[in-house]
Every structure is written in structure tokens, then in C-alpha cells.
Amino acid sequence: MAPRALWKGQLRLSLVSIPVEVYSATDSSAKVSFRQIHAPSGKRVRYEKTVPGIGPVKSDDIVKGWETDDDQIVLLDPDEVDAIKLETRKTFELVQFVGSCEIPPIWFDRPYYLVPSDDLAEDAYRVVRDALRASGKTGLGQITMRGKEYLAAVRPCGDGLLMETLHYADEIRASDALFQQIEDDPADPDLLEVATSLIERKTAPFDATAFKDSYSAALQALLESKRKNKKTRRVPAGDGDDAPQGENVVDLMAALKQSLKAEGGRKKPAKKKAS
Incomplete structure (x- = not known):
């Protein structure tokens, strides 16, 4: 399935505007994902949004709330x-624009591909890409995606541009409290020489394909062996309930009230026979 653009708009450099689209540079589908199953019944565990004393609520009735310093919650439509x-x-x-090596790794958050929206935008797009490459610079700006404004960096990546969201200054935790106990004395010269030699010996060009996720591979092998084993316990993928797909099971109080209503309310106590 073709990837879906997360953002469409204009990449602007001074008076030049280039129609571009943003795509995620990572693939979450490569990871193994699990569903939570209720072991005794074999049914899928579902979650619902409830309010104490009310029970399940509709998504349309939910608004954002911001808690203030005086223990009040301000509601926003x-x-x-x-x-x-x-x-x-x-x-x-x-x-x-900053030097491409000036941004410490701790500031980077998530990578995205920034691509031209159409053929007409490619010429201006290539100019920006080649100018960044020739100058060794990274461009900085802000972009709003998914209801949040991000600080982002743009730099050349292969034949295109890579956009990486950055943390804001107030999102980075200071390291002083964690590192202050480490003494700043120089390392032992002999030990330093051995460590430096070891680093030089193991230095090589970066190649991500040289590293494999051994845990995911072992987990995938386990799942495959379980799938082939006829003795492995299995449950239907569908719950088989009458409730529509995605509807959550009501809470206990609601279920009891519904059962009581179905039986016509509380039964009146039987009258005692006259002796």
C-alpha cells in the first residue's frame, strides 16, 4: 500500500515557495504487534471511555480539559x-541555517521524508537540496502536524531532503544533576591508549544493515513455530459478539441494569398465604 502523506503545504525559502509533502521515514509495520486476550474466555480485551457514576460516554461528548494551578479544569471546545x-x-x-554538525543528537526526535508534490516543483526543490549540500548547512523552521507545532530541521538525504523534528528547549532535561557525581579527573594514560586503539580497530563506515534486531527475529521464529504446532491453543480472531465491531463491553453496573430491565424490573415479594 502506498504511503500516505502526513502533511501537504509549501516549503518556503525567502520569496520562493515549493509545494511539498511529508512522509514518515520509519515503518512501524516491521515490528511484531500483539493483541490482549482474556485467557479464560479467549476473547479480545477492549477498552472504553467511562465517567464515574455515568458509565460509557460518546466520543462526541468528550472535550479537552486543562488543569490549572488552583486545582480547576478549564474546558475547551x-x-x-x-x-x-x-x-x-x-x-x-x-x-x-546552522552547520549540519552543530545540532547535538539529543535534540532530534523523528525523521520524515520531504518530497516535491509534483514535477513542476522538482526544479526549485533540487536547488534547495543542492544549496544545503554545497554549504554544509541544515535549515530550521516550524511546521504544524497532527495538532502540534514542531521545530524541524531539513538537510539533504540521498536525492531528496530529510526533515527531522526537534525537541524544544524546555523539553530537554538538564544532565547536570545526573552527571555531577562523575569526577572530571583525566583518565589513566595507559588505559586511554588501549581504549583509543580498540576504537580505531573497530572503526568502519556506517552500515545499518550490519545490525539485526535479534529479539524481533527470535520472537518471529517463536510465533512461526507456534503457528505450525497443531497443539497451540487458538481462538477466533473475531469475538463472535452481537455488538458492532469496535464497541466496548459495558461496565458491570450497566449490564446489571440492562438485565433487570429485560426481566421487567424487580419482582415483588410473594404474599404470605393466610393460615
Whole structure:
């Protein structure tokens, strides 16, 4: 299945605007995922949103709430949040450039591919890519995706551009409290020479294919052997319930009330026969 663009808009450099699309650079489908199953019944565990004293609630009735310092919660309607107009929703402007080695790795969050939207945009796109490559610079700007404004860096990657979201300054935890106990004395010269030699001996060009996820491979092998073993316990993928797909099981109180209603309410106590 073709990947879906996470964002469509304009990549702007001064007065030049280039129609681009953003795609995730990572593939989560490569990982093994599990479903939670209730072992005694073999049915899938489902989750629902409930309110104490009310029970299950509809998604349309849920709004965002922000807790204040005085233990109050300020409610926000969806329309109020959507009304916030940010230019970065449709425009990703490169407002600053830094050396490609100046950003420490701790600031990087997630990688994305930034591609031209059509053939007409390719010429300007290549100009930006080649200019970044020739100057050894990385472009910085802000972009709004999935209801959040991100700080992002753009740099050449193969024949295209790689966009990486960055953490904001207040999202990085200071390391001083963790490292302050480490003494700043110089390392032993002999030990340092041995460690340096070992590093030099194991130095090689980066090749990600040289590293394999051994845990995932072993897990996949286990799952395959379980699949082939006829003695492995199996349950149907569907629950077989009458409830529509995706509907959650009601809580105990609601179930009891529904059962009581089906039986016509509480039964009146039998009258005592006259002696």
C-alpha cells in the first residue's frame, strides 16, 4: 500500500515557495504487534471511555480539559482549538541555517521524508537540496502536524531532503544533576591508549544493515513455530459478539441494569398465604 502523506503545504525559502509533502521515514509495520486476550474466555480485551457514576460516554461528548494551578479544569471546545490559526499549518519556512554538525543528537526526535508534490516543483526543490549540500548547512523552521507545532530541521538525504523534528528547549532535561557525581579527573594514560586503539580497530563506515534486531527475529521464529504446532491453543480472531465491531463491553453496573430491565424490573415479594 502506498504511503500516505502526513502533511501537504509549501516549503518556503525567502520569496520562493515549493509545494511539498511529508512522509514518515520509519515503518512501524516491521515490528511484531500483539493483541490482549482474556485467557479464560479467549476473547479480545477492549477498552472504553467511562465517567464515574455515568458509565460509557460518546466520543462526541468528550472535550479537552486543562488543569490549572488552583486545582480547576478549564474546558475547551474543539472549535476553539481549531480556531487557532498558525501559518505553519500550510507553510514550512526555513528561517535559519546552522552547520549540519552543530545540532547535538539529543535534540532530534523523528525523521520524515520531504518530497516535491509534483514535477513542476522538482526544479526549485533540487536547488534547495543542492544549496544545503554545497554549504554544509541544515535549515530550521516550524511546521504544524497532527495538532502540534514542531521545530524541524531539513538537510539533504540521498536525492531528496530529510526533515527531522526537534525537541524544544524546555523539553530537554538538564544532565547536570545526573552527571555531577562523575569526577572530571583525566583518565589513566595507559588505559586511554588501549581504549583509543580498540576504537580505531573497530572503526568502519556506517552500515545499518550490519545490525539485526535479534529479539524481533527470535520472537518471529517463536510465533512461526507456534503457528505450525497443531497443539497451540487458538481462538477466533473475531469475538463472535452481537455488538458492532469496535464497541466496548459495558461496565458491570450497566449490564446489571440492562438485565433487570429485560426481566421487567424487580419482582415483588410473594404474599404470605393466610393460615
